[in-house]
Amino acid sequence: MPIKPFIIVIALGSVLWGCQNSPQQDAPSPNRPVASTPAAAARAPADEPLAVTPTGTVAAHVRNAIRATKVRKALLRYEALRPYNFEASVSGGHLTLRGDVPTRALHRKALQAARTVDGIERITNAVTIQGRSAEMVRAATAADPAAQSSAYYTVQTGDTLWSIARQYSASVRELKQLNNLDSGSIRPGQRIRVR
Structure with a gap:
């Protein structure tokens, strides 16, 4: 059963709320700059709205999760793709799409659906066709003229x-x-x- 977008929003909201209201908020953190002088402490914001993580900001992670959810919704718009499970992960504007479908036509349809999502600049289509990569299926079809006919x-x-x-x-x-x-x-x- 697919995860509902509102559940994701609630979970992300609780994570963000927990980050901003954690009891260790005043403790030095490798992700939060420490003021070296009292004057610098006065100029520094009292509470940063988003903490910086080693792989980006929390806001960037939320944007990536939203884009991945939009990709899953775009895939569900095509009735022929609904029976298949897809995994979409987004980093910046790069989407990696994984799953398995029975035909090359459905492989192309999944890519076509993913292209409709705003904010996706590059796509890695790692969807397999009956457990084989698209390149392997293409090579097998090219080698077998009966399969093309x-x-x-x-x-x-x-x-x-x-x-x-x-x-x-x-x-x-x-x-x-x-x-x-x-x-x-x-x-x-x-x-x-x-x-």
Whole structure:
């Protein structure tokens, strides 16, 4: 079950509140500069709003968590991607996306969904296709001409040309042309060409 965004906000809020109200607030910290003279202490802010961590500010961590949540939401907008678990981690504007999908079309769809999120400047798509990297699948497909030629799908109960077309990143018109269909009606058990 995906984590709800409001739970993340509540958890981050409690962490931030705990950081600002900790009993060791006046103790010297490697993350907080210590004033060397009384005059410098008077000029220093009494309470910094955000502590600096070794890997950035708390605000940066919150922004990264928000962007990762937005990526997960973007992936969920595509019905074909909903059954698969993805892990999105963001550092600055760099997204690393991990997960496993059954087809190259869904691999491309996940990348396409991630690109729609504002603030993401670079993407590392570490999503695998049936446990193999996209490069391995591409190389295997290039080496096997039969894999490039055509693919077939057996229609299941409840399938429509539209749902099948979305699953294989095709259009209904393409499926009709590939299968010489005049209408959009298909029946369970029918084998149709999808590529």
